[in-house]
Amino acid sequence: MALSVLPSPDNFVGVALVINRSRDGPRFVFHYPPHVAAAAAQSLGSQADHGDDMDDDDDLAPRRNSRMASFEGSSSHAEHGADLGNWNHDDHLVTDSGSQIVPWERVAGFPTKDLENILTPARAYHKRLFQVSLDPLYCVSYPIYVPENGVWRKKKREQQRTSGVKDDDGSAQVETDGAAKSGDKGASDADRLDRRDAAKGAEEAEDKKSNMTMFNLVFFLHPNKHEVRDLVDVMFVHIIKKINKAYKYCQQRSDFVWKESKKILALKDKGREDKRKMSLLWDEILATSSLAASMQDIYEAVSQNKIAALQLETAEGMVTHSVQIPVPFHVSDLPPDPEGDQSGLWMTTANSFIPDDDIEEPEYLDKNFALLLLADEKKIVAELQGDPDGATVSMVEFVRHCKPTLSFHQVGQQSSNVLTPAQVRKYAEHFIYWRRAIAIPPLHARDMYIVNPNCDMRKLQQASARWARQFPLLPALPNFLAELSVAPRPYKLHCPSKAHRHVYMQMLAWLMRGGWVTQLCTFAYVVVWPEIIYEVEYALEAEELTSAKRAQGVAREPSPSDTDTTLASPGSSISALADTATAGFGFLSLLDDASNMSSSVATLRPNTSSDRDTPIASPLRRPGDSLSRGTSHDSSVSAASLSTPAEQAAEKARLERIADKAARDLAERAMAHARKAAPVRTAHPSVNSARHLVGISPRIILDAKKATGKESRYLSAIGQRLRDRAAAAPGAASKDAWEGRVAETWPLFWKYFNGRSALERIALQEEMKRKDVWNLLTAMSEFFICVRHW
Structure with missing residues (x-):
């Protein structure tokens, strides 16, 4: 970025x-x-x-x-x-x-x-x-x-006339009691004041022009x-x-x-x-x-x-206005020049990997982000109270409930619904724009945090002095950063005891505020092992053969109402049979069906020695009688449309050859499918090394939420394995219930396996306990591959 x-x-x-x-x-x-x-x-x-x-x-x-x-x-x-x-x-x-x-x-x-x-x-x-x-x-x-019109001042609404008028210097002139008591005199004074105001207005307009x-x-x-x-x-x-x-x-x-x-x-x-x-x-x-x-x-x-705060002293009072150029507070990639302006910024992909479908969803932002104030809470509250406004009370309430460990959604719940979700988002955006806060994923002791690769080590000495004043009894800043850099592990393991947890979370917020640390997140992709790929391919081929067998049976058994027509034009049955053989995937079901088809065709074989694949051209054919072509074979022509018996015999012979060839090809495919090894589901498909799986490479699904076609079949096959595992799980009923829960959670979780959604956010998004989420992910970890980065 x-x-x-x-x-x-x-x-x-x-x-x-x-x-x-x-x-x-x-x-x-x-x-x-x-x-x-x-x-x-x-x-x-x-x-x-x-x-x-x-x-x-x-x-x-x-x-x-x-x-x-x-x-x-x-x-x-x-x-x-x-x-x-x-x-x-x-x-x-x-x-x-x-x-x-x-x-x-x-x-x-x-x-x-x-x-x-x-x-x-x-x-x-x-x-x-x-x-x-x-x-x-x-x-x-x-x-x-x-x-x-040459006048700067906008026309204001006509206001009700008061008893006093103002001179040029702004001092007020009040009518005398005598004028107020005398009706005629008061009327004349009012007329005089009207003329005076009109003349003054004309002079002011002329002066401005x-x-x-x-x-x-x-x-x-x-x-x-x-x-x-x-x-x-x-x-x-x-x-x-x-x-x-x-x-x-x-x-x-x-x-x-x-x-x-x-x-x-x-x-x-x-x-x-x-x-x-x-x-x-x-x-x-x-x-x-x-x-x-x-x-x-x-x-x-x-x-x-910096932010420019203007204070313009006008005749009608002080006018304040602030302007600034918003700057990003994070980067997603390491800058090419570490000495440039990007060094020291917090590094994360949390703000860059927001899915396109969720970027306009307020609930997604509410559950996945928290607000980290960049200044002391008391100082911000004092600034808000010093500038009275209609929204001051609710903004102070927001600041007091806003913690870096609570998402926007949780802040609204903590405030006893005093703050609406729209108010929380609005105030958070306000503080972020005016550089009083940054949006971060909520801090949690179970998450992993590492030293920010983009931190500015030139400021380490000054930051160490501020760290020592803020946390005098805790390890020095260089030592603590070195401890974080040894090996990534949950942040709570750096805490000496549970009594120190609160202080260590404050330390973490301080480090995040200065861009010294960043969160190490886990991302996942679904991996499809060869056993599952072979099973899906085998099932698809079996479905195609079954569909072809069903289509063949329908074409071979004409209805009684069509008997006369079939007898009248025997070539029509062969044409229908050939069309069925070449339609769709083009599979016939089994060898016995192919042999039956050959025998049925033999009964309709005409006594002709012609080997031509095309009908005999006849000069008696009318200009409008043309033969249409199919995608891969010449389409059949009904016997009734042919002019002579010779043409009908030739057409029957051509269709017979097409049907024979299709029957032989599909019979060979059926035999090849029958010779294949039947898929066997093992307990751990990732280690299945059967001979029939040799040459099949595992497959990665880049975005499980958008999977279609075979990829969706792969996901369903994985879910079926989890359900079978739950049905076959021996032991106590609690274990059966847990395996069933894993199987039910698989369709809910696979939408996060896209390499962009951090697994640490699932608990926030689905409103589940973090421990349960990680246990469920561990149970299905065989079917996805993980990577870690900021």
Whole structure:
């Protein structure tokens, strides 16, 4: 299982905000980090993708070309006008001509005057992927445009008028008691307030129409050539799109983006006049603007592959939003590069080998997986209680009942049905997505656990220190891992006594949480031994012979109503007999039946010396009388359809030869079957070395649940052996009952013998005791072969 391309400080170099104003045009508002690494090459190529509307590219091409020319001209002027090589990118730089170069007006080596034009796409890119290549940098964004009516704020439902109205500063004005008492005066005041509200609304709408028309949060990426598509896709889906939507929500509610942008631009203009250092100005902006602070959080969290928690201080209150790129917490195969990002991940095939039929079944997941919290339970409960919500109580209840030894199904039962199965799955998915837990098969003392082949031994020293603080009186972490590596055995055998079982299960959970151990699972395939293969083949051949004998008897004994017809056309009986011999498997039953058939055919033999296999061609035959052909022999032609007695005699001779040949072939097969050794069921077919089994190799059924044809007959034959063993079992009645239970369980268990379903999960899936399951598997172990891996 390969990890997707994830952002890092090497391929995610910065984030910037660009807005567009209807009066003054685009503005480059803010970027973080303060110093974005300059691109190695400054050749500009543009690439834009906005869903299915690619026809708009022709209209936008002249605009991109003009921007490119402006970009190259201004860049060349800046390079020749100042000595940028010795510039520390923190102080202001004054050129020989007296012009001032401000440090924050260059990002990634490009002037912001040019970037703000390039990164302001047309409305056709509204809420679509916009991608520009500044080789080797890629600017990726999700532009948000103002609605067509020019107003950001959505229309709210008409609310009931209250006695107070708010001024621009938010302070409330309350009506006087005199106005409330006088009806006429109150009516005039109400009319005045209505006009005042209407005028204020018109002014606000006009103000919003005359200001920001678009904002665009742009992400500067520097991926490797073969990682461009993957990195752009993962960033766009999980980060870029969601953050811009969060900003849009705040902008529609309280004009958040525009107000914060004005604040940041005012601070930058003042810093330009005062020639403030960029480091000091950036500290002030980050402390003043929650929008700028959120951009800082986005870059620092996403580049480190962490969860970015945004806190946007709007006029209507705090708005919180979190984004992240979900990462897998497990791998199924050893990574090719153990030093890569995959090292240290928990290794298992439990999440990869989910059957296609069960992946959509909630009950399968509920019974086969448990939740392992990655943080302390008390800490998670405190976080939940600190954020009051309608689901807080039930989520706290879920955390308190959730144990790594209990499946989701058992958690619902432990909570006295307070939590429904749907709630358990929903909360488990929530904690897994936000990296507070991982889904694992329930821990059990009877299962085997080994050192994770993918564990990161570079972290062993730090992990040993934490282990010693967590379990001070128990063996050191390196010693315990070495004990697990000696020989796989049930985990309970590592525990000194049953009194220590609880502590050792906590140790196991700690090791699973850090990816130090993984479960060694058992997988099985059904094996069919030569004795069973021979028995099934022998039975199939006997059934074919019996079927052919029955078909021969039906064809040889015509009904009384057909006597006249048979006498009138004697060739018809031979035709029917030949068709019967060549139909189906084509077997006649026994030698005596073949001889009877030969004698019956002899009575119908005509006095002709013709040896031809085809009817005699006659010029008197009509054009419509054609002879049809069968699959392997010429089909019979009824005597009534032939024109002359000679043709009828020839047809009877031909059918006679076909019937004779079929009778001889099938008689030989019957004799060969009679000479075969009859199958004998032995107590242990795996060690049967009889002579008639030489040359027959055992057969593996890859998926017993999907077995058809002979494979299904093999499974039934194995089940019959188990039933015969139960019927012939001597001794006490309890033994007979046990053998009968083994036979009854065989059809229930064989669906797990596919090499993908771990046998350790059968007890969970069938809600049986683990000890009983293993005893039953041991009793039928002769008929399947096992392999073990993670």
